[in-house]
Amino acid sequence: MKLLLTLLFSLTCWVFTYSQNIRVGLYSGTSVKEFQFTIGSGTYLLTVTLPDGRFESILLTKLSQGKFRSSGALVQFIQGGKLRFQGTQMEMLQLAQEDYCTWSIPALSTKTRDYEGNFEINVKNSSLRLVNMIPLETYLEGVVSCEGGPGHQKAYYQAQAVISRTYALNNQNRHQKDGFELCDRVHCQAYLHKRTGSAIIDTSVYQTKSVVLLTQNGNYFPTFFHANCGGQTCEPQDVWNEPIEGLTSFKDTFCIHTKQATWVKSIPLNTWTRFLSNRYGFPLHDSLSYALLQDFRQQNRSAFYLHPVYGIPMRDLREEFKLKSSYFDAVVVGDEVILYGRGFGHGVGLCQEGAMQMAKKGYSFDQILQFYYPGAVLTEHSN
Numbered sequence: 001m002k003l004l005l006t007l008l009f010s011l012t013c014w015v016f017t018y019s020q021n022i023r024v025g026l027y028s029g030t031s032v033k034e035f036q037f038t039i040g041s042g043t044y045l046l047t048v049t050l051p052d053g054r055f056e057s058i059l060l061t062k063l064s065q066g067k068f069r070s071s072g073a074l075v076q077f078i079q080g081g082k083l084r085f086q087g088t089q090m091e092m093l094q095l096a097q098e099d100y101c102t103w104s105i106p107a108l109s110t111k112t113r114d115y116e117g118n119f120e121i122n123v124k125n126s127s128l129r130l131v132n133m134i135p136l137e138t139y140l141e142g143v144v145s146c147e148g149g150p151g152h153q154k155a156y157y158q159a160q161a162v163i164s165r166t167y168a169l170n171n172q173n174r175h176q177k178d179g180f181e182l183c184d185r186v187h188c189q190a191y192l193h194k195r196t197g198s199a200i201i202d203t204s205v206y207q208t209k210s211v212v213l214l215t216q217n218g219n220y221f222p223t224f225f226h227a228n229c230g231g232q233t234c235e236p237q238d239v240w241n242e243p244i245e246g247l248t249s250f251k252d253t254f255c256i257h258t259k260q261a262t263w264v265k266s267i268p269l270n271t272w273t274r275f276l277s278n279r280y281g282f283p284l285h286d287s288l289s290y291a292l293l294q295d296f297r298q299q300n301r302s303a304f305y306l307h308p309v310y311g312i313p314m315r316d317l318r319e320e321f322k323l324k325s326s327y328f329d330a331v332v333v334g335d336e337v338i339l340y341g342r343g344f345g346h347g348v349g350l351c352q353e354g355a356m357q358m359a360k361k362g363y364s365f366d367q368i369l370q371f372y373y374p375g376a377v378l379t380e381h382s383n
């Protein structure tokens, strides 16, 4: 008991040395009945809240394994095939900052995932909820490596760190009803593993510590980003039906020779025209309209296909035909429509491949951010 109290005291001390922790829902959107874990390094303290409100604690040392399973509204902790505890909630608390846990779902043969920080496990809507409680800056090191991938210049990673930090702070209420702040998917920001130990990424997060982007009014800037804009970013209202302060469409030549700058896709003509006439009442038998449909070009990004009078939003075509972007020309050839597309993603805000190219050309992270978010103010947040 004395040992446990000492450990709890030291644990509390280091938790308070951190400026800010956030709660991230892991494997969110997946209904899970059983998680399996292995302690990857260090020692974790497992605390169990028993159904009668009392607590139990045990230490889990390196390479310890176990399972959490849902049973009605309770969580079961199983080791060596034996039920050791059953409670309303369990927490796994790391004793040192770099301790981590490897997680997997036995029912799914997906890759295992390593995460640092503390964990909370309970049952919500009859499936297990796993929440990672982690210092914001450590979380960001994981996010920047997931969102940016390896092999880029520091200025790009620094820009991505500022964007991801601003996004995280601006969206802390996004999953309030789920019991955490952000999810681990691209719905919020991809966070599929702990930091990789990549010096350039960790340094980029550290060197921009606390730096965020604000609007002229002092709110967090809406730091939307996408893979490649195809040469022109998109108006937010063409994607989400409403304007967003500080974001507007502009030309970007940094990304036009990169790997996701162009794409081609062919679609059977009758599938294409059936969709247009069924969904929008497009007049296929009107010769002028049908002639227009033969050759559609977007010099600049259009909100609508062919002409606004038909009321066919480009974003609908992107969604229906699962296109990489809504920035494409469409030419009828025989019984097919050939789409010649530019870019990848919704096109709003920062273009990642453009930002990577700017970094390669020697621009600094603040120049990159000013280019893609003109009018945004770089500042340090106070937490």
Ligand SMILES: [Zn+2]
Binding pocket: 174, 175, 182, 183, 184, 185, 187, 188, 189
């Ligand atoms: Zn989310």
Ligand SMILES: [Zn+2]
Binding pocket: 228, 229, 230, 231, 232, 252, 253, 254, 255, 256, 351, 353, 354
């Ligand atoms: Zn671009």
